[in-house]
Amino acid sequence: MVGKALETLFIKIWVIVKLNLFFWLFSCCGLVVVGVGPALKTINDLFVRHEFDYKEITLKEGWERFKQNFIRGNILFYGVILLLGLLAYNLFLSVQIQGLLFLVVDFLLVFAMIYGLVTFQYALLLDSFYEIGLKNLLKLAFISTLSNFTNLLKIAIGIAVLLFVTWKFKGLILFGTFSMMQLWSFTATKSWRETIDERLGLHA
Template identity: 75%
Template sequence: MVGKALETLFIKIWVIIKLNLFFWLFSCCGLLILGVGPAFKTVNELFVRHEFHYKEITLKEGWSSFKQNLLRGNLLFYGLGIVLTILGYNLFLSVQIQGLLFLVIDFILVFGMIYALVTFQYTLLLDSYYEISLFNLIKLAVISTLSSFMNLLKIAIGISLILLITWKYKGLFLFGTFSMIQIWSFTATKSWRQTIDQRLEAYA
């Protein structure tokens, strides 16, 4: 019993490490500038397809997905970057002004940044599950984030904890951070994805 539990634990750790190394490899293949977005999307797709079946997660499949994801992955990633830059700049200006009104504005801007990050995670997951146009993908991701505040909170808290642990243990940046974020988002949104599937079946 203990041996089986340890084996399962080691398999999960290996999948996390393997996917994170794939993330860095594919990011470097795109010279970081054009690689990070598609690498995020590729890691997400590999885990959605195979979960913890580590033997089925191969470099060949990853490279094929990475090439297919170049355009869409960069559009999603840099779309997020533009939104975060605009919100971040406004937050920078707002925190320099005192007053209750600007404190409320600060809170709204911070929430907006968190919401944008969570929506990005939803776009990656939903795009891995369904064949859908980019416009409809973004609409579905926005609806998904608004559908359950608890899911939004779970993803946001989970990502924050992963980044906090990474800050303390810098080695995770290379061996675990990005894959753990994708795996956590996958786990936290499971109930919502099942709801979407049930609604699609009802309309079929």
Template identity: 45%
Template sequence: MESTGIQRLFYIIWAIVKLNLYILVFTLAGAVVLGAGPAFQSANDILVESGMDYQKITFSGMWERFKSNFKRGNILFWIYAVVFFVLGYNLYLASQIKGLLWFVLSFVLAFAVILLMVIYLYVVQYETVYDISIGNLIKLAFISVFLNFGTFLKVLFGLASILVVTWFFKGLLLVATFSLFLVWSGYATKDIRQIVDGKLENDDTKAEKNL
């Protein structure tokens, strides 16, 4: 029993390391600016399909998904990257000015930046399972964030924990950080995504009956 548990732990660790390395390799393959979005999305596709089975996390599988995700992955990533940059830059400017109004504005902008990060993680999760337009995908992700504030806090707690640990052990950037983002966001948002999935299935059933 003990050896089986330890063996399972090592399999999970290796799956996380392997997935993180693939994210980095394919990010570099796209010269970073054209690789980060598709690589992150492709890694989530494999994670959802294969779970933590390291044997199913393969280079060829990642490559096929990278090619299919290249266009939409970049569009989604850069939509959020541009908005993130605008909000982040304005947050920086607001934080340089003293005064109650600017303090409140800085707080609002900081919350918007955090919210944007969580929405993007929802987008990545939904992009894997739903074949819908980019506009509807973003709307669905936005709505999902507000379905349960507890889930929102759970996602933030996990992301913050990963970032703090990475700050002290920067080598994790090479072997775990990015894949842990996907693992945690998938786990933390599971209940909300199941609710959304159930509602979408009910809507489809009603539409079929009306036809």
């Protein structure tokens, strides 16, 4: 029993490490600038398709998916980067001004940044599950984020905890941070994906 539990644990750790190394490899293939978005989408695709079946998560399939994801991955990634950049700039300007009204504005801007990041995570994940156009994907991700405030909090808090742990243990940047973010989003949104499947008539 203990041996089986340890084996399962080591397999999960290996999948996390493997996917994170794939993320860095594919990011470098895109010279980082145009590689991060497709790489994130690729490790999402691989995990959604194979989960913890580590033997099926191969570099060959990853490379094929990276090429397929190149354009959409960059559109999604730089879309959220642009949004977060605009919100962060407005937050920078807002905190310079004192007053209750601007404190409320600061809170709304911070919430909008969190909301944008969670919507991006939803978009990556949902795009791996469903064949859907970009416009409809963004609509579904937006609706999904609004549908369950608890899920939004779970994803946001989970990512915040991962970033804090990464700050304490820098080695996770290479071996686990990015893949764990995607795996956490996968886990946190399971109930909502089942709801979507039911409404689409895909639930077994």
